[in-house]
Amino acid sequence: MGKKVKDSITIALAGQPNVGKSTVFNMLTGLRQHVGNWPGKTVERAIGKFTHNGKTIELVDLPGTYSLTSNSEEERIARDFIIREKPDVIIAILNATALERNLYLVTELLNFPTPIVLGINMVDVSEHSGIHIEAHVLEAALGMPVIPLVATKNQGLHELMDAALLLAQNPTTFKPNRPTMQSEHQTVLTKMMSILAGNIPHLYPKEWVAIKLLEGDAEITAMIQNKSPKIWKRIEPLLMQHEDAYLDIAGGRYKWIGRMMRASVTQPKAGVITLTDRIDRVATHPTWGVILLFGALGLVFWLTYSLANPFMNWLDTLLIGPLSEFMRSILSATRAWFSGLIVDGILGGAGTVITFLPILVIFFAIIAILEDVGYMARAAYVMDRFMHRMGLHGKSFLPLFLGFGCSVPAIMGSRIIEERRARILTILLAPLVPCTARMAVITFLTPAFFDRGAILITWGLVVVNLVILVLAGVAINKFAFKGAHMAFIMELPLYHLPNLKTIGLFVWRNILSFLRKAGSIILIMSAIVWLFSYLPNQNMEKSLLASLGRWLEPAGKLMGLNDWRYIVALLNSFIAKENTIATLGILFSTNHEGLTLAARLAGTLTPASAMAFLVIQMTFIPCMATLAVIKQEMGEWKWVALSVGLYLLISFIAGISTYWIMNLVTV
Amino acid sequence: MLEKLLNLLREEGIKSVRELSEKLEITPNLVLFMLEDLENRGFIRKINFRSNSPCTKCPLSDLCQGNKDQRVWVFIK
Numbered sequence: 137m138g139k140k141v142k143d144s145i146t147i148a149l150a151g152q153p154n155v156g157k158s159t160v161f162n163m164l165t166g167l168r169q170h171v172g173n174w175p176g177k178t179v180e181r182a183i184g185k186f187t188h189n190g191k192t193i194e195l196v197d198l199p200g201t202y203s204l205t206s207n208s209e210e211e212r213i214a215r216d217f218i219i220r221e222k223p224d225v226i227i228a229i230l231n232a233t234a235l236e237r238n239l240y241l242v243t244e245l246l247n248f249p250t251p252i253v254l255g256i257n258m259v260d261v262s263e264h265s266g267i268h269i270e271a272h273v274l275e276a277a278l279g280m281p282v283i284p285l286v287a288t289k290n291q292g293l294h295e296l297m298d299a300a301l302l303l304a305q306n307p308t309t310f311k312p313n314r315p316t317m318q319s320e321h322q323t324v325l326t327k328m329m330s331i332l333a334g335n336i337p338h339l340y341p342k343e344w345v346a347i348k349l350l351e352g353d354a355e356i357t358a359m360i361q362n363k364s365p366k367i368w369k370r371i372e373p374l375l376m377q378h379e380d381a382y383l384d385i386a387g388g389r390y391k392w393i394g395r396m397m398r399a400s401v402t403q404p405k406a407g408v409i410t411l412t413d414r415i416d417r418v419a420t421h422p423t424w425g426v427i428l429l430f431g432a433l434g435l436v437f438w439l440t441y442s443l444a445n446p447f448m449n450w451l452d453t454l455l456i457g458p459l460s461e462f463m464r465s466i467l468s469a470t471r472a473w474f475s476g477l478i479v480d481g482i483l484g485g486a487g488t489v490i491t492f493l494p495i496l497v498i499f500f501a502i503i504a505i506l507e508d509v510g511y512m513a514r515a516a517y518v519m520d521r522f523m524h525r526m527g528l529h530g531k532s533f534l535p536l537f538l539g540f541g542c543s544v545p546a547i548m549g550s551r552i553i554e555e556r557r558a559r560i561l562t563i564l565l566a567p568l569v570p571c572t573a574r575m576a577v578i579t580f581l582t583p584a585f586f587d588r589g590a591i592l593i594t595w596g597l598v599v600v601n602l603v604i605l606v607l608a609g610v611a612i613n614k615f616a617f618k619g620a621h622m623a624f625i626m627e628l629p630l631y632h633l634p635n636l637k638t639i640g641l642f643v644w645r646n647i648l649s650f651l652r653k654a655g656s657i658i659l660i661m662s663a664i665v666w667l668f669s670y671l672p673n674q675n676m677e678k679s680l681l682a683s684l685g686r687w688l689e690p691a692g693k694l695m696g697l698n699d700w701r702y703i704v705a706l707l708n709s710f711i712a713k714e715n716t717i718a719t720l721g722i723l724f725s726t727n728h729e730g731l732t733l734a735a736r737l738a739g740t741l742t743p744a745s746a747m748a749f750l751v752i753q754m755t756f757i758p759c760m761a762t763l764a765v766i767k768q769e770m771g772e773w774k775w776v777a778l779s780v781g782l783y784l785l786i787s788f789i790a791g792i793s794t795y796w797i798m799n800l801v802t803v
Numbered sequence: 804m805l806e807k808l809l810n811l812l813r814e815e816g817i818k819s820v821r822e823l824s825e826k827l828e829i830t831p832n833l834v835l836f837m838l839e840d841l842e843n844r845g846f847i848r849k850i851n852f853r854s855n856s857p858c859t860k861c862p863l864s865d866l867c868q869g870n871k872d873q874r875v876w877v878f879i880k
Contacts, residue, residue: 234832236830236832236833236836237832237836240836383805383806383809383844384805384806386805386840387804387805387806387807388804389804390804390805390829390833390836390837390840391804393829393833394804394827394828394829394830394833397829397830397833398828398829401830403830413821416821420819420821517817517819520816520817521816521817524815524816524817552850552877623812623813623814623815623816623817623818623877623878624816624817624818624875624876624877624878625812625817625818625819625820625823625838625847625875625876625877625878626817626818626819626820626874626875626876627819627820627835627874627875628819628820628821
């Protein structure tokens, strides 16, 4: 390097990482290259010498950088080279498939007076994916030579060198279109340039230094502060007055990139992108999107019911039933309490819960498919906008959305809310979003109580819960956030075909966790429930559990629950929601062998009582795991107590009103 | 352009990258690129449902849905 010889031309090769810059360098220089390190740095430096059209050319490969800030050693090396060595021309290599990003480096290079030639590499790849770049149009818009390249096939490299050579010999013809800034910042820039004139090392272009100062560049700021403290005293107040200039400068660059892209690049008009566009026109539409979402929700229930019910009955009559008979016969020699505990308690309770499996497999599979094709992200987006129109706060909605899986992650997700009061309210409301366990219980019970309209009723129950949620959310927004502004930006991935393995894995993991729960807490509670229904005198109707249930019957009567067994089942759902079914399985077991639990439950409640029971089940006290997380997140027991109290109240009121309304409308 | 984007983000509610790209008349890629820039400058924060914060301590994180590649940002200032 060093001083230029008249017929040797220095060209700097610039570009971001992954643009094929090394390929271009190797193709141009062949074996005539010298590889070493940049003086005093660990970054590799490659220089190649070759002749083109009779001229000796020295090509310097600059480190690959995204921009030219002072944040990394590579960027500092690249800009120092341009400043100190003053190459005749810069060749910037861009990747045709990532033009937006790559053009950013060009906007930074344009702050130097050095002429630039653009080589757009990998045009074959971009054409293949439908991105067409009009090189001539781009050239006219930029005001600098643009050469399309396929470096790996040595296409366009000769033309690239021709253009670089021509520009090196006629530098005055370089009149590029530069990014602009607002007039007030342009004025400051001019003012700063006049202050800097003659007061900075002559190598540094004034305009570049002024722009870097406005951008808050650490290295340049330090240089002026240390070497020219007097100049800094005059410049500092200007910088203080225009603290936001850096946004305007970067913004001007993006605007410039946007303009260039609009002018010269046609994006793909076929294939996945337009398909996604077309689906999203409906799926993310403010009105149609919501309708589609509720439709999808209905479809999920319908599929779960119609596909799972036959399997569930099959499991109950062909597996659990015969297994109970078999166990009873081999345990006939043991004491009555032992055979009762195993058959009526564990098989009748936890065993019945196992018949949930088909519901869960199908439900999780449908959810996994919706997630995998990319619909769930849209559902969250549409729901959030809908909630927002309802006045619900976006930040509390995102964690609440997790509650459809389980309340535990929903409560943990509320950590994204900084404001304590809003967070507490979100945590308190999270259990209102029906989790999969509640949904499974409802899916099991509704067809047992209602022959017709079971799907519609389940759907209605979910909607009622969500309505309560929205109403509560409006209250949150009014009292806790007080109109604080909150915004989210979401990237919606392209739709794609579901992957069987992903779906299988998701279903499998969820099923495994369910079986673990059934084999531990549900099994233990089944044994305990059976024990208390057996003690003290082996008569369920006179058992401890019956006394507890009967003691609560006056409260149950208000909601039409005259049967103590339903009250006990509800209470037990506090341990885990599935325990409702386990408890009913145990308490409704006697003298009805051979019938499925659904068949045994049919007709035990009037429609009004059954509806009230379902509504209470949906709004009852959160399960133990949820309460434990509330304690963990809030740190104080009083919030757990508040949550228990709140849901006791909500379910009580909802149960009573459902019962009375049902009695009014039904005959 | 960055200020225009920031003004759109200042409005309450959820926005998709597509929606922003239509309003600013630029490509979705450029919007994403600007969002990364705003993230680096501390105007927005990426919500990480996976590798840090709430989810790591959750016993159910393995089961939890959530596309790893999908990005969500929240506006902070």
